[in-house]
Amino acid sequence: MSTGNAEIINVTIKVWRQNGPSDDGHFETYDQAITTDASFLEMLDLLNDSLNEQGSEPIAFESDCREGICGTCGVMINGRAHGPQKATATCQLHMREFKDGDEIVVEPFRAAGFPVIRDLAVDRSPLDRIIEAGGYISVNTGAASDANLTPVPKDAADQAFDAAACIGCGACVAACPNSAAQLFTSAKIGHLALLPQGQAERWSRTEEMVEVMEEFFGSCTNHGECHEACPKEISLDFIAFMNRDYVKAKVKNRALSGQA
Amino acid sequence: MAENILDSKVPEGSISDKWENHKFSMNLVNPNNKRKFDIIVVGTGLAGASAAASLGELGYRVKAFTFHDTPRRAHSIAAQGGINGAKNYTNDGDSVHRLFYDTVKGGDFRSREANVHRLAEVSANIIDQATAQGVPFARDYGGLLDNRSFGGAQVSRTFYARGQTGQQLLIGAYSALMRQVSAGSVELHTRSELLDVVTKDGQACGIVVRDLLSGEVTPHSAHAVVLATGGYGNVYFLSTNAMMCNVTAAWRAHRKGAFFANPCYTQIHPTCIPASDDFQSKLTLMSESLRNDGRIWVPNIEGESRRAADIPESERDYYLERKYPAFGNLVPRDVASRNAKTVVDEGRGVGPLANGVYLDFSAAIERDGLDTISAKYGNLFDMYQRITGENPYQTPMRIYPAIHYTMGGLWVDYHLMTTVPGLYSIGESNFSDHGANRLGASALMQGLADGYFVLPYTIGDGLAGRLGEPAVPTSDPVFTQAVASVEADTQRWLSTNGTKSVDYYHRELGRIVWDNIGMERNKEGLEQALSDIPSLREEFLKNVRVPGSADTLNQSLEKAGRVDDFFELAELMARDALTRDESCGGHFREEYQTPEGEAQRDDENFAHVAAWEWNGAGNTQTRHREELTFENVALSQRSYK
Numbered sequence A: 001m002s003t004g005n006a007e008i009i010n011v012t013i014k015v016w017r018q019n020g021p022s023d024d025g026h027f028e029t030y031d032q033a034i035t036t037d038a039s040f041l042e043m044l045d046l047l048n049d050s051l052n053e054q055g056s057e058p059i060a061f062e063s064d065c066r067e068g069i070c071g072t073c074g075v076m077i078n079g080r081a082h083g084p085q086k087a088t089a090t091c092q093l094h095m096r097e098f099k100d101g102d103e104i105v106v107e108p109f110r111a112a113g114f115p116v117i118r119d120l121a122v123d124r125s126p127l128d129r130i131i132e133a134g135g136y137i138s139v140n141t142g143a144a145s146d147a148n149l150t151p152v153p154k155d156a157a158d159q160a161f162d163a164a165a166c167i168g169c170g171a172c173v174a175a176c177p178n179s180a181a182q183l184f185t186s187a188k189i190g191h192l193a194l195l196p197q198g199q200a201e202r203w204s205r206t207e208e209m210v211e212v213m214e215e216f217f218g219s220c221t222n223h224g225e226c227h228e229a230c231p232k233e234i235s236l237d238f239i240a241f242m243n244r245d246y247v248k249a250k251v252k253n254r255a256l257s258g259q260a
Numbered sequence B: 001m002a003e004n005i006l007d008s009k010v011p012e013g014s015i016s017d018k019w020e021n022h023k024f025s026m027n028l029v030n031p032n033n034k035r036k037f038d039i040i041v042v043g044t045g046l047a048g049a050s051a052a053a054s055l056g057e058l059g060y061r062v063k064a065f066t067f068h069d070t071p072r073r074a075h076s077i078a079a080q081g082g083i084n085g086a087k088n089y090t091n092d093g094d095s096v097h098r099l100f101y102d103t104v105k106g107g108d109f110r111s112r113e114a115n116v117h118r119l120a121e122v123s124a125n126i127i128d129q130a131t132a133q134g135v136p137f138a139r140d141y142g143g144l145l146d147n148r149s150f151g152g153a154q155v156s157r158t159f160y161a162r163g164q165t166g167q168q169l170l171i172g173a174y175s176a177l178m179r180q181v182s183a184g185s186v187e188l189h190t191r192s193e194l195l196d197v198v199t200k201d202g203q204a205c206g207i208v209v210r211d212l213l214s215g216e217v218t219p220h221s222a223h224a225v226v227l228a229t230g231g232y233g234n235v236y237f238l239s240t241n242a243m244m245c246n247v248t249a250a251w252r253a254h255r256k257g258a259f260f261a262n263p264c265y266t267q268i269h270p271t272c273i274p275a276s277d278d279f280q281s282k283l284t285l286m287s288e289s290l291r292n293d294g295r296i297w298v299p300n301i302e303g304e305s306r307r308a309a310d311i312p313e314s315e316r317d318y319y320l321e322r323k324y325p326a327f328g329n330l331v332p333r334d335v336a337s338r339n340a341k342t343v344v345d346e347g348r349g350v351g352p353l354a355n356g357v358y359l360d361f362s363a364a365i366e367r368d369g370l371d372t373i374s375a376k377y378g379n380l381f382d383m384y385q386r387i388t389g390e391n392p393y394q395t396p397m398r399i400y401p402a403i404h405y406t407m408g409g410l411w412v413d414y415h416l417m418t419t420v421p422g423l424y425s426i427g428e429s430n431f432s433d434h435g436a437n438r439l440g441a442s443a444l445m446q447g448l449a450d451g452y453f454v455l456p457y458t459i460g461d462g463l464a465g466r467l468g469e470p471a472v473p474t475s476d477p478v479f480t481q482a483v484a485s486v487e488a489d490t491q492r493w494l495s496t497n498g499t500k501s502v503d504y505y506h507r508e509l510g511r512i513v514w515d516n517i518g519m520e521r522n523k524e525g526l527e528q529a530l531s532d533i534p535s536l537r538e539e540f541l542k543n544v545r546v547p548g549s550a551d552t553l554n555q556s557l558e559k560a561g562r563v564d565d566f567f568e569l570a571e572l573m574a575r576d577a578l579t580r581d582e583s584c585g586g587h588f589r590e591e592y593q594t595p596e597g598e599a600q601r602d603d604e605n606f607a608h609v610a611a612w613e614w615n616g617a618g619n620t621q622t623r624h625r626e627e628l629t630f631e632n633v634a635l636s637q638r639s640y641k
Helices: A040-053 A126-132 A154-164 A171-175 A182-193 A202-216 A225-229 A237-256 B018-025 B046-058 B096-106 B113-132 B165-183 B248-255 B288-292 B319-323 B333-348 B362-368 B370-388 B443-464 B477-496 B502-517 B523-543 B555-579
Strands: A008-017 A026-035 A075-077 A103-108 A116-118 B038-042 B061-065 B186-189 B192-200 B203-211 B217-221 B224-227 B266-272 B295-299 B357-360 B397-406 B423-425 B608-613 B622-627
Touching: A008 A040, A026 A040, A040 B502, A126 A182, A126 A202, A126 B165, A154 A182, A154 B165, A171 A182, A171 A225, A182 A202, A182 A225, A182 A237, A202 A237, B018 B113, B038 B046, B038 B203, B046 B061, B046 B165, B046 B186, B046 B443, B061 B165, B096 B113, B113 B165, B113 B443, B165 B186, B165 B443, B192 B217, B192 B224, B192 B248, B192 B477, B203 B224, B203 B477, B217 B477, B224 B248, B224 B443, B248 B423, B248 B555, B266 B288, B266 B333, B288 B370, B295 B319, B295 B333, B319 B333, B333 B357, B333 B397, B362 B370, B423 B443, B477 B523, B477 B555, B502 B523, B502 B555, B523 B555, B555 B608
Parallel strands: A008 A103, B038 B061, B038 B224, B061 B186, B224 B423
Antiparallel strands: A008 A026, A075 A103, B192 B203, B203 B217, B266 B397, B295 B357, B357 B397, B608 B622
């Protein structure tokens, strides 16, 4: 029943249980036998099945695509957002990353901007507020010109893509000691600012998105933990890019509005 | 069973003039009057997000609902390979007519010509729109857009963004939507699941949703309701669909009078990673684009025990290249899938469970170099390695077909309106454009075509005559009754208090559906399914255990209602497959095949859409039909040899 060198291991799961936003919450410990071919979330599925059979409530956790692209999943595993494997969302993590006898501590993404909903599920809606503040190019349906009218240098397109690869999971915020959302915000700002289509709103977008970000999240002090945790390995360079653009935006937006 | 003929309201005129003329003849709502109409859009994937954004831009008052925490999670995001657009940027002879032709033929002559032509017409606009939004499509060194070829076509018309085209297009549509949210023209409701469609005097007037965090059940009223709620592939339990994909919105609409069309048309994707154990939660798709450079093969002999690398060329069977020299590894999905099943059933499957076929990149790596292959498919190779622990640069991938997309769905006319006036269905949730088989890179195209360029026109035609008519107030008994009924259902699940989980029953149902209504069907199996499904459902209703309460996040409770709807849908799928005595596209009846084992259509008796009418719980649905005529693409046996 395996793809290669799968084995059955026994692990101890120490998981955060919290009934609701106002509950204090606590850890509970469970033992689970599992094949190393299973994914981490399939291990939680099995644990939930047995909890259900025993008449207990299953552990609430979020996931959807289970392919690392929708950004719905995300928990702290042994203190690391999305767990031990680099460039991997929680749903892509497999039990072959663990050994027989391991204790695995599972907690929700912890950040002031992400209140706990229940057990491992958190509210990441502030990320939508940042996008709403300007994470778009204003082009109504039907108003577009031919796609090849404006060539985009391949390097710029590729770099924009590197930023656009963000899945909005919030691991960057969870990993940051300051609960800052700079990597998330700068990925969107970088994506749009690197493309010719994004130039018209470049300065207003930067200023507005950064200011909404600051309403919800902490400040960046260059720890770099966000990049380490990012399942898409988004570069810290985008944060530098955003910071530079933000300073320029302050000046330019004043000039544009006739104040300077 | 009396079969009525449905009117698809396809406009008169030649195929290439229909949409253009129709746009001119439709009634318009003037810009100042649009704000007097409320429109509900359910679902925020490609179809829903693009529709809500476009309707908001036009000035309608839009309410958008998603059961996710943010619109960007919708399953459109997982589409990897690309989106078709008849741009002919590659100068290889593509045109609107060719895309139309390929789609009708690829759909095995079971789609509506006029809809498909319209889809091909607007395909180029989608590429323009997405590019303007900042979607980072792949570009060549001159900075212009790059194209690749895809299954079922002999031209390169597929635009792509690495292996994440769906993600990038959805982010584009999502950003357009968030712009309207910011502008106040769209009111966004996240974590809100549709649990009923409300009608008054036969007209759709709103919906009932449950807040997934607080459990609160609320009515919402509008002049028109648009369902963009995706497909029903998760009826199989194991599919490439995301965990939460379900049929509930479409099914509850069906129960309120919307006909459900061609439920037996389900698509198996040929390139998925085979299951590795019994409790696997879902299957992962590897983009079909891999078939551009990967060669598919199995060993010549049954029970081969050597590793792939140790099997000499002469003892390998590149069966698609052998049987279909013209299209080779790029035959359409249904053909590729059935051939994989055939060789695995012969005992020539590979991998520890002998449940896959090889997809081998060694020739491509030798020809183009490791760097080129890595640049094209690097993220897919990484994904494969993460899941299987095997390195596809060194050993061939193992793949096997899995359920991926459902062509069936709510029946809609040319306006994308269901049989319930005022209720529309777009994207995968409707049945419209792909016939019995969808071509690769056409799902993204259809979702965005419906949302950006079709529905915003056709919905106005439906609303224009209703100016001055207020939306039905949510205090109306039709709403209060619907809310009470949803709340009663919730209590019923919580008080059943049986012994088995919802997932257990979902998995068991999935087994029945896969075994009997899967890649190949026959009369006996379908009759078996029609007896097994209701008896399993009876047990489910008596013995399911839904723990927890209604007033908090309760994922078991959410799933219970969805699985219950899957039970009813599965029965209808079996009935639909049983009454379609022919093979076509994704519906392959073993009794109806050519001597070479290809699908044998029966155009004389089945060149029609089967649309089923709900007759109340416990009663068999009535089968209606929409006749399909092929005036522009001559009916022919598909051949990819």
